[in-house]
Structure formats: structure tokens, C-alpha cells
Amino acid sequence: MDIPSSHTLGITRYQLFCVLAASLGSVNFGWNMGVTNLPGDYISKCLDGHRHLIGFLPSCIPASDVIWGIAVGSFALGSLIGAIACTRYSNAYGRKTVLMYSNVFSIASAFIFAFAVNIAMVIVGRLLVGIAVGAANGTFTTYVVEITTPKARSSLGSMTQLGIIIGMAITQLCSLEMLKPPLWRILLALTGAISLVNIAVLSLCVESPKWLIMNGQVDKAYETLVRLRRGSDCTAEFEHMVGAVREEMGLDARSASEMGLDARSASVIDVLRGKTPDNLRHQLLVASMLMVFQQASGISGVSFYSTTLFNTVTSTGDPRRTPTMAQILTCVLSIVGTIVTLVGMSLSVHFRRRTLLMLSHFAMGVCSVLISVGSIKGASALTIAMVFVYFAAFFIGSGPIPWVVPSEMTPTYAVAALAAISGSITYILIFAIGLLFSPLLSALNGYTFLLFAVANFAAVAFFFVLLPETKGLRVTDVVRVHSVGIHSVLSAKFQVESEYSEKS
Template sequence: MDSLDLKLPGYMVYCVIISCLGSFSNGWVIGSPNVPGDITHNCPNGAAKVASSAFPDCLPMNTGLWGFAVASFCVGGLVGSLFGGGIQTKFGRKKTIIFNNIGWIIGGLLIGVAVNPAMFIIGRVLCGLSCGLGSLSTPTYVGEISTVKARGTMGTCNQFAIVIGILLSSVIGLPLATVPLWRINYAIVAFPAVAQFFLMAGCVESPRYLISVNRLEEAKENLQRLRPGANIDKEFYGMIEGQLGTAAAKAAVGDVDLYDDKKDDMFMDMESNSAVVDEGMRAPMSMMDIFKDPLIRRIAITVICLHVIQQLIGMNAVMYYSTTIFNMTFDAKMSMYMAIVTTAVNFISTILSLILIDRMGRRPLLMIAEIGACIFSVLLIIGYVFNVGALLIVSVFGYVLSFAIGVGPIPWMMTSELTPVYASSAVGAIATAVNWAMNFLIGQCFPLIFAGIQGYSFAIFAAIALIAAVFTFFRVPETKGRRLEEIVRSFEK
């Protein structure tokens, strides 16, 4: 069997799952303050050492400082993603993922033993550094090792692991929302990080990365391990040709008959683009270089816009507002359970995305998600204006479902699908940094906007979702079932 016909070889799936342990840690950091947050900074005994002689019962913080402490991991995420491109280019995807766990381990343990707000904030920033670097390196690694036919499903695993982390942190946070057990809730992130630190050693380095640094023999061995029992000549030839040129591909693989009766269409444009693929080995681009190259600039703008849309469409704001919505209909305790139900809806919807992504394709699923986000944002406004509690709750669930099936996972996936290896680190670094910056912006600005115009603030998100759907229709290419090199060449037209 040709490797281009493979879908889910076992070892490849194993490598994807292990690499996504970092995404789980990312989700845990995001969700860990949700349930035990109040007992963390506002417990009855304050900084007194009643439950333990070694640690204060909680870390007293006012609302403003607590908001900054929780959001401070976004600052770490911004820094980690900005420097992540250079790190994964120099050290490779595998080593970056392995050593990225240090931030989660140290940060989680630091929060667990915090005796003042400063230690808590520093721990959140350290965790954020790993979240930022992980949000770049994990999708890149997954995209580069996945088969063509399962790249969508594998790519969605990144978001799926984040959602699982958020959900479990909320569920486990319920019994831990007491003094002094809240400390354990924040320190738990160190366990999956330690597990990934050791288990990732059993995974291979990305063959595409190895080709980019001219380690062709090792790249071929790793690709064969990822595609056991399959003929990898065509796939390997295409990888080399896309990065090093036709001459290098022929020297490494020999003459390969790319035009067979099964899938001529995947290679039909190679000869017409021989001038491009014969340019030879390309040096890794810097963040400044990508805006000087017309082809990469077009790709970079598309990728960055997808990440801006993911945050500005308002998911974090909806999750923030959900507490207020549930308090309108339920008591405080039931509202806490409903917040967990919202996270469960996010989890189930992400499973739906796993099923649909390689069947429907990225572009139609993304448009459905954006249109759904627009509709449910409008319904949120109607529910708010007419004080219809049931409509508000349905709108929150519908919005979360819309976001999770497309807007959540697809930008991370398409970052690696749209970008050639020599530019992937730089483009990914900028896109991820912009994502974290927008995340922080929404977290800080939305409460102010909501305080001013209340539920009408969701008109902003409805408008952004509509603009996003138009942008996707005209500017985002379909990547389902297409080789990465073929996708890149489509931007030349």
C-alpha cells in the first residue's frame, strides 16, 4: 500500500496522542482557576495559617488583582509563542515539546506552594510560557507527521486535548475547592507534564523538519516508522521536492512515477511549477522575512486573520458571561454545575469536529461554525433584551457548540497546513503570539465593554462572526486531502 492511502497507522496515532499531552496541560492551566478560584483568593481565614502551619489558607487578592493573576498566563503565552519559532527551528519539534514541559512543572509546583500572590502570578506566567510555546510546537508537529487522509482528525486532537484539560480541571476542581486542597488543583498540571517529558522520547522527530535541516536518511527512517508496511517513496519524494527541489528529491529517492491511475490529481501541477520546486534548499525565514516574500506574506496574512478571528469572535467573552446568565435562572450552586455542563458541551462538540473534519473539510465546517456563532450571538442579545432566561442558556450552548466544531480547532490545524516548513516557525510564532495577545485583550476589555452596554456588547461579536464567514468564503482554501506542498503552491495562483 502507498503511504498516501494510509489513514490511521498505530505508531503515528501514538505520537500524536503523546504530543497532545501538552495540549491537555494547556487546557488544565486555562480551567484550573474556574471552580476553586474564590477559595484561592477569598477564603474565610484569609492569609492565616489555620489549615496548615506551613502555608496560608488562601492568597488574599482584590477582584482586579485576581483578574490579572488569572490572565497573567496569557502574558507568558505571548512571550513563549514569540520565541517559540526560533526555538523549534533550532532544536526541532520533538526536543521543543519535551523541554517545554519544564514551565508547567515548575509553574504548577510554585503555585501549589505559594505563600503570597506574587508566587501565584509567577507560577501562572511560567505555565503560560509553556502554553504559548506548546500552542505553536504541538500543532506543527502533529501536522507534519500526520497522513494526508487523517491530518484533519489528528489536528483536531490538539483542541480536543485542551478541552479535556478544561473539563477535567473543572470536575476535579469541585472536591478540591476547599482549604488547603485548592493547592493540589493547580499543581496537578505537573503530572501530565512529567509524563510527556519521558514518553515523548519514544516518538520520532518530524520527517519534514529533518528534511529542512538536510538529514534525509533519518527523515526517511522516521517516515517509514510513521507509515509501517507502506511504500513511502511518493510521499517522501514530495516532501523533499517541496523543500529542497526536484534534483534533491531524485537524488534521494530516484525516479518516482508520480502519475499513476489512482491519484494523478495530487501531482498534476508539479511540472508547471518546476521553477519553484527547483529553487533548492530554503533557509528558515525570520518573522521579518515572511512579510518580504509575496507568497509567504499571503499565507501569513491568512493564518494571522484566522487566529485573530478565533479570539475576537468572542468565545472567552461568552464563557465569562455564562456565569451571569446562569445566575439569572439558577442559584449560585446550580450555576457552578451549569458552568461545568457548558464545558461538557464544548467537549462533546469537539468530538463532533473530530468526526466531521476529514469528511466535510476545513472550509465548510469553519463557515458553518462562524455563521452559527453569528446567529447565537444575535439570540443572546434578544434573550438579554427581553429577559428570556431559557433563550439565553440555549444561546450559550449553541454558541459553544458552533465555536468548538470549527473556530476552535481549525486555525491551529491550518497554521501548519498552509505554511511551508521553511516559514512555518516564523508564521506560526507570529500567529500564535497574536492569538495570545487577542486572548489577553478580550479578557481585559470585555468586562469594561459589558459594564457599559451590557448584553448589546454581543452585537460586536455577531458582526465579527459575519465578517469572518465572508473572509473564509473568499480567502481560505480547502486543505482536506491535499499534500502540504500542494496547498502552498495554490497560493501562487
């Protein structure tokens, strides 16, 4: 009986296990994105009554809206630090190593949350957990792309966003029962429990075979690939991988040395200055704008403040009696997001990245207009319905695809650096939107989402002209065709063909 080639292989059990283990970092990211949503007023506004001591710890931590916004947004600033730092360390010590040991920061933050007595401690805790999940998220996509087959990558590449939305859904459900003191402390500190589980399961996973090749461990890389591709012949794939890594790393150490580069990798500064063997300006622009438009769509504002948003269009009653209608809607919204992300993973197998991304932003643009119309006209049902459709539209394209595409169009030596740049843009915008969304909502009321509508329609135009298709294509083919400076992908000469391309 002939053993099938690994090039035709889909998802293997061990490959899936490694991806799921690594995705716990994204679950932790989602947990901390949503954990301050429901209990925020109980912590910062002492909604359950005047501040008092429970044991030696205060029942709440009073803070103004601005200071609380900084506490919420400091998570994104920590993620920015983690995303930048992970480039150097994942190249030097390995993808798996960074995924595992970034959890130390999250465990430390859990202790701070459990014993916080002032808002400064909450801010420090949010910074530390941000560093942990920023490093994990920045490394996760690279790890997934490097361990999966082209067929598996189409669906497993979306695990970043699936992990995030699952984390958000779980934290919202837990929040319904853990809003009030002292339970909100346990709610925030559970991030440490997620990290402990993450360390345990990652210890059973392998390092990226591409990283091993980059660091001269060719024999170990082959053993790792055999384990990931069990039941198939991976000889041809391994030979191609070795050749591709050498080609993507600039052909030889001498050419890298002449450019002042480490032969194994390019730094963030190298990529920003264009000091790389390939012209990566187009990849840099597209990767950056993928994240700019992802956040300019308004999704972080909805994620952080969905309860506040729903409060503006529902009858709140006594906010101290839980769960309120707004809180229930927030939980249902997260569950819907999880379901739609699973649907989006299925769609990614059959439809092209570019198509799904443009459809996603167009749908969000239409929904943003209708959310504004519903808010201005007092049509609560329309506003609520469109928030749900908007959220669903995000997760079929704009949610998962920006995390996957940069690694599919960038040579190995620059993947970590480009991931750090695009991730940094994401976290800066998450911080800014998390800080400004609530004041914008108060100042502009129903007109707020018109700003997001403009951004979403602009995204459709940008991606139509400049986003290359990468689904099912070899990285070396995409790099060869598109490493020519900024250009329109509508020209026939920029259409990539590959023997491993999947028909869509």
C-alpha cells in the first residue's frame, strides 16, 4: 500500500493537539479582553454599595472613568510590549519556548489581581497579563503556519481568533455569577489558572520544524515533521522546507552579512528600514493595514463596552440587580461570536482570504450605518440586531484573516518581525479605542458608528487593490511574485500559481 505524500495531508491528530495547546494563549487573550466588561462598574464605581473591607481587602477600587479606561487599556499596552519582545526571543529560543514561558507574567498578574488594594495594582496586573498574551499571540500564528500543512493551515490558521472569542465567551458567562465582591477578584485572577494549564499541555508539543532548520538542527527537524505528519511520507515536503528556508533566509550567510543582518533573522528595525534581502515594502504595508482596518472597524469598542452600548438601547432598571438585559445580551453576543468563528473556519476552506475579508468589512460597514440609524431613530430592536450581525460579520473575515495572511506572504527570516509590527499596531489601536470608545459614545451617541462605517468601506477598497491572495500557496511563490515594492495586485503578472494551490 502506497503511503500518501504529506503535501496532500489535512489535519492530523497530533498537529491539531499542538495547535489547540498553543491557542490557549489566545483564549487567555480573549479572557482578559472581556473580563473587565461586566464587573467594571462594581470594581470602579462600587455599584454594590460603599467601599468596605472584606478581610483585609477592599470590596471595590474607586476610579474615575478616565483612570478606569487606562486600567482597561493598559492590557493592550502590555500586549504591545509582549509582541515586540517576542520577535527576538522566538527567533533565539524557539516558538514553543516563548509560548510556554510567557505564561509566567500571567501567573504573576493573577496574584496582583487577587490582592489589589488600589487602581495602580490593577494597572500593573493588566500590563503584566498583556505582556504574556501579547507575546503568545505574536508567536502563535508563526508557530501554526510553520507546523501545519497547506490544507490544515486554511482552517487551523483561524485558531487565533477562535481562541480569543472562546476566551471572551467564557469570561462573560463566568462574569454573570462573579460580578460582585469579592468574586470579581477571583474572576480576574483566573487568568493564572489558564496559564498553568497552558504550560502543562505545551510541554507535550514539539518545536517548529522550520525554526529547528533555521538553527541548524536538521535531523531533529525531520523527526519533528514525521511526528506532525504521521501516516504520510514527508520526505519531499522536508526537502522543500529545507530548500525554502535557505532561500527565504537570503540564500547564504555572506549575503546577509553584507547587509548587516543576522543570517537567521531580520529584526523589526531591519524590516521597517527595508534592510532585508527581499523588498518587503508591500508585505509591510498590507500586514499593517490589515490590523489598522481590523481595529478601525470598531470591534474593540464593542468588545470592551458592549454592556454600555446595550444599556443605551435597553431598559436598564436597577443596575445592582443582575443579570440585566444588557449583561445577558453581552453574553449571548460572545456565544454567537464563537459559533460564527467556527462557521468562518469552515468557509476559509472553501473561499479565498481576499473574498472573505472584503465581504466581512462590507457587511460591517452596512451594519454600522444601520446601528447608527437605529440609535438615532430610537429603534432599539434594529440596533441590537445589527450589533449581532456586525459581530458575526467580523468573525468570518476581519477577525481571523489578519492574523494569518502576514505569515503566508513573508519569508521565514522576517516572519517574526512582521508579526511583531502588525501585532504592535493592533495593541496600540486596542488601547486607543478602548480609551476613547466610551467618551465617543457619550459625545456622538448614535452617530458613533458612522465613523466605523467609513473605515470599513475604505478597507474594502484597499484590499481590493492591494491584498494578494495567499490561500493554499507556497510562501516562496508569494514572496517571489510580490516582493517588488508596493503595487496593485489586480495586474495579471501578480497572480500566483502553485502546484499546491487549492481551488476555490
